[in-house]
Amino acid sequence: MHIPDGFVSGSVNAASGAAALGVCALALARAKRTLGEKQVPLLGVTSAFVFAAQMVNFPVAGGTSGHFLGALLAALLLGPLNACLVITVVLVIQCLGFADGGVTALGSNIFNMGIVGGLASYYVFRLLQAALPKTRVGFLAAAAMSAWLSVVLAALCCAVELGLSGTLPLKAAIFGMAGVHALIGIGEALITVTVASTVLAVRPDLIVAWQGEPDAALRGAALNG
Numbered sequence: 001m002h003i004p005d006g007f008v009s010g011s012v013n014a015a016s017g018a019a020a021l022g023v024c025a026l027a028l029a030r031a032k033r034t035l036g037e038k039q040v041p042l043l044g045v046t047s048a049f050v051f052a053a054q055m056v057n058f059p060v061a062g063g064t065s066g067h068f069l070g071a072l073l074a075a076l077l078l079g080p081l082n083a084c085l086v087i088t089v090v091l092v093i094q095c096l097g098f099a100d101g102g103v104t105a106l107g108s109n110i111f112n113m114g115i116v117g118g119l120a121s122y123y124v125f126r127l128l129q130a131a132l133p134k135t136r137v138g139f140l141a142a143a144a145m146s147a148w149l150s151v152v153l154a155a156l157c158c159a160v161e162l163g164l165s166g167t168l169p170l171k172a173a174i175f176g177m178a179g180v181h182a183l184i185g186i187g188e189a190l191i192t193v194t195v196a197s198t199v200l201a202v203r204p205d206l207i208v209a210w211q212g213e214p215d216a217a218l219r220g221a222a223l224n225g
Contacts, residue, residue, distance in 0.1 A: 005102030017107020066184030071118030087114035121150035155181035
């Protein structure tokens with residue numbers, strides 16, 4: 001899903017880049033005001049984990065491969081705006097240090113994976129969480145479905161950008177990206193649930209989105225402004 005240089009038009013990159021810049025600026029401003037001593041190291045650890053996990057590819061149908069996105073997991077741990085910062089840091093390092101994703105397409109990649117994959121999918125998670133039982137099973141079920149959707153939505157945004165740029169026919173891009181990433185999303189859901197359930201078992205206080213404790217809502221409000 002990392003778009004290389006030359007695959008997306010300048011106008012599409014400019015629009016998505018402007019949106020990414022605005023959200024990242026807002027996230028940075030709020031992080032300076034709200035992140036406490038416990039959350040700052042967690043943000044760094046989460047960024048390192050997502051970066052390392054994205055380097056591991058797993059096979060998908062048709063000889064293709066996929067990797068962990070981690071945007072929804074980061075949102076569960078840190079809140080959606082902080083998740084955008086995590087994904088942005090990871091994408092910048094991958095782009096500049098490993099040539100994974102183009103420099104001109106960096107804004108589009110941040111928009112797809114950070115804003116859509118992290119921020120938008122987090123609010124889908126909140127809707128699912130409200131509809132499901134307020135238990136760990138309900139929490140993890142909402143996390144699994146949202147993690148799967150985060151990959152599919154990010155892939156669909158990428159497909160639309162490629163279609164609008166004339167790189168691929170829009171219909172072919174949507175069906176191709178959605179089909180492959182629906183399978184990749186299963187791996188995303190499994191990894192997200194595994195990590196979230198482990199953290200819940202040992203340190204539930206580290207998960208902002210967990211509402212099983214009386215102070216969880218206040219903690220989430222503090223982190224997200």
